[in-house]
Amino acid sequence: MKIIENADSGNSPKNNFVQNLEIAISKSDFDFIEDSTSEDLEWEVCGHGTYKGSHAVSSALKALNLISAKELTIEYVLSHGKTGASKSLRASGEGNSQYVSHFFRFSSAKGVQVSRITSMVANSANDT
Numbered sequence: 001m002k003i004i005e006n007a008d009s010g011n012s013p014k015n016n017f018v019q020n021l022e023i024a025i026s027k028s029d030f031d032f033i034e035d036s037t038s039e040d041l042e043w044e045v046c047g048h049g050t051y052k053g054s055h056a057v058s059s060a061l062k063a064l065n066l067i068s069a070k071e072l073t074i075e076y077v078l079s080h081g082k083t084g085a086s087k088s089l090r091a092s093g094e095g096n097s098q099y100v101s102h103f104f105r106f107s108s109a110k111g112v113q114v115s116r117i118t119s120m121v122a123n124s125a126n127d128t
Contacts, residue, residue: 001027004073014079014111021114022086022102025061026072033057036114038107043117064121066100067092082106084114089124097124 003023009015017036024032034057043060044050051059070093078085084104091097098121105116
C-alpha cells in the first residue's frame with residue numbers, strides 16, 4: 001500500500017505517534033496497535049458498538065470493514081493534551097474509496113499509549 005503521510009506530523013512526537021497508529025490501523029498491524037494501547041482499551045466503532053478488553057482490537061478492526069486499499073492519504077493529524085485525531089482517505093485503485101477518522105484519548109498527557117479510540121468510516125460519495 002502506498003502511504004502519503006501528513007507533512008506536519010513530524011514536528012510533534014504526539015502527532016507522529018497518532019500518524020503511526022493511523023497507519024497501523026490501516027494495515028491491521030495488531031502488534032503495533034496492541035503495543036500502543038492500554039490493556040483496558042475501549043474502541044468505539046460508530047454504528048457498530050464499543051469493544052473492550054483483550055478482544056477490542058480484533059473486534060474493532062472487523063467492525064471497521066475497511067476496503068483493501070492501494071493508497072492511504074493521511075489528510076489531518078492533530079493532538080493536544082490527552083487527545084489526538086486523524087483523518088485519512090483509503091483508495092482501492094478500482095474506484096472505491098473510504099474516508100476514515102479516528103479520535104484517540106491518551107492514557108496520559110505524554111501521549112505514548114491510547115486508552116480509548118472512536119472510529120468513523122464513510123464510503124466516498126463517488127462510490128454510489
